[in-house]
Amino acid sequence: MSRPSGILRATLAKDLRLEWRSKDAINSMLFFALLVVVIFSFSFDPLAEESRRIAGGLIWVAFLFAAVTALNQTWARELRNQVLDAYRISPAPANSLFLAKAFGNFIFVIVLEALMTPLFIIFYNLRAVGPAWELIPVAVLGTWALVVNGTFFAAVSVRTRSREIMLPLLLFPFSIPALVAMVNATTNLLTGEDSTKYWIVLLATYDLVFTIACLVLFETVLQAE
């Protein structure tokens, strides 16, 4: 019987290896985010000053939409060959499995952000007026906020009919406070008009509250018959 951290590491390594070989999630996310960027630029035609104001919103909406495509595959992948049922009857702690999936998604989305952010900067001629390094805590906390609930709701929606549609329907309303915080923090950094401190605290609270909630309720959801 291996320790919970061992199970976590094994599951995470398996998911990363699968992704490394297939590149399904990252390819679909990247192309999707790219499409969102291009379509947004056609719909708004922003000037430099204006784009600084709306870029925070554009970036995060693009990442949110793109993340859903990866999150949908999180558990759907395990339905084939009844892997999910095997997880359910195995004595492995459910939370190790959940954390492994959440960390995996976190890595995918962070990679996506690292690749897409330069493109955003080029397309929208962005230059941060505020302290740009603060984008890193905002990105880390914001991504975790999307991914922790996204992984949980993906586990919920995989049990429903029309599961691909169900995930955004559940995730978007619940992510509104996190999205408000991410967008405002990013906009404040780009325009340099206001402090981001409050938003970072709000994001950290959101992360803490929902990480605990997911860990408490995940086993219940996984075992739901």
Place this chain on the structure above:
Amino acid sequence: MKRSFPIFAVLTALLLGYAFYEAMFVAPTDQMQGDVYRIIYYHVPSAWTMFIFFLTNFVASVVYLVRRNPKADAVAAAAAEIGVVFCTVVLVTGPIWARPVWGIWWTWDTRLTSTLVLWLIYVSYLMLRRFSSGGQAPVLAAALAVFGALDMPLVYFSIWFFRTQHPQPVVGDGGSIDPRMWHVWLLNWAAFLCFGLLVFWKRYQLEILQQEVNETQALQTLHDPRSSQ
């Protein structure tokens, strides 16, 4: 027990009629807003009733997660649906009132926006119930209700901070309210609460019957697997 429902229904109808009469003809006209303010007797009681039903849904969901009592799930399902109905009434009467008084249909202020998000969250709750099958629905929905309760304070604070730099609409508070208005207000609340409870009663019974039907069907399939094909 069988007779108490029609009696309660008749009493609720009388109370609703009386509350309507009081709100339209007896309550004094507002000094600032004129007669249009009378929508307050529908807007605010609906909001309070909505909160009671959403709170019921949350408590019932927690009870279900702990005890796995199907009755708690029936309460949660019925309460969520009626809560959404009252929330819709709040969201519809709000703009109708706001248009003549504030001059705009909608403003993204804290209370309006959080009510809208609350509505979105509970609609997604109802969607989940609708799209998940049989035995899983109660557990998944109860988990979602807990998430919703955790989310609401964060929603409120995020929007509150987002909107503090904007002017807040003034909704009659601060000023003195005629005691007769209070009386009519509470009367209307009592009437709408009774109406909500009346619908809740039937909806709860329906949910229990549905559970029995599902159980019977599952048992039949167990006894004779071919009958389900």
